Amino acid sequence: MPRYARSEREALTELMSTLGPDAPTLDEGWTTRDLAAHLVIRERRPDAAAGIALKPLRNRAERIQREVAALDWAELLDQVRRPPVWSPVSNPLTDELANTMEFFIHHEDVRRAQADWRPRELPVELERTLWRRGRLLARMALRRFPARLLVQAPGHGEVTVGRGGEPLRLAGTPGELVLFLSGRQRATRVECDGPPALVDRLRGSNLGF
Known part of the structure; x- marks a missing residue:
């Protein structure tokens, strides 16, 4: 069975590694470093991830986002590339359901923010x-x-x-x-x-x- 969550994750981290931490994305105001930090928080910091959707927790989430974004770039990418198996959104049971669309969208966020992007021909499945x-x-x-x-x-x-x-x-x-x-x-x-x-x-x- 194809693992599209994994393949999109790998393609995204490889692209971000090539472009570096300061490349633009489609997420307004975010560089590749900010996007990587968002993905790390979503999978590794459930205490902060709730602030993505809940306004009362947003200030704390934004503070943690800044702290994570300040990590060494190679370390940050490695944390995106290798999600923890205990994560509620990226363990073997939930990965495809929770991450296929998430990583497809963010892969395209980086691809399409570059001047020479072209649509991809995606696998039928x-x-x-x-x-x-x-x-x-x-x-x-x-x-x-x-x-x-x-x-x-x-x-x-x-x-x-x-x-x-x-x-x-x-x-x-x-x-x-x-x-x-x-x-x-x-x-x-x-x-x-x-x-x-x-x-x-x-x-x-x-x-x-």
């Missing part, structure tokens, strides 16, 4: 996995969008989301749709058809979590 995640992501990210929005991944399926109203169509490969729906709209290659005002609103919405 990885596309299928990303579409399974993407359908749920679409329902979560677009449940309140003021349109009847058809999200299509040709060859994989489609899902209708939104609050209803004027029709809108968003189409692309599963990988492009996952990136779009996670807030990376401007760095994706998708088709978006419908009333221009709604298309612009969708492309400019804050869809990240």
Whole structure:
């Protein structure tokens, strides 16, 4: 069985090693060093990882993020490359479920922040996995969008989301749709058809979590 969480992790750490700690990413204000620190905290510091989603804990999480980011670059990358087996999100039982989409997105965050990036041709099984995640992501990210929005991944399926109203169509490969729906709209290659005002609103919405 393919281990896409592992292969995306390895590709990301290799790319960050090549680019160095100060390369840009699609995550606003973050360099590769900041992204690496985020990944380390997510897997190794559950006491701080909660601050990613919970505002009352955010100040503490940001302080720990700065402390981890200050580690030696080689050590930081090694911690990303070799997650602890006790981690709730990267142990052998949870790795594929918790990390395939996470590391695919962050790999693309680094790739697509570089001037010469090109879309990758992904393995079919990885596309299928990303579409399974993407359908749920679409329902979560677009449940309140003021349109009847058809999200299509040709060859994989489609899902209708939104609050209803004027029709809108968003189409692309599963990988492009996952990136779009996670807030990376401007760095994706998708088709978006419908009333221009709604298309612009969708492309400019804050869809990240």
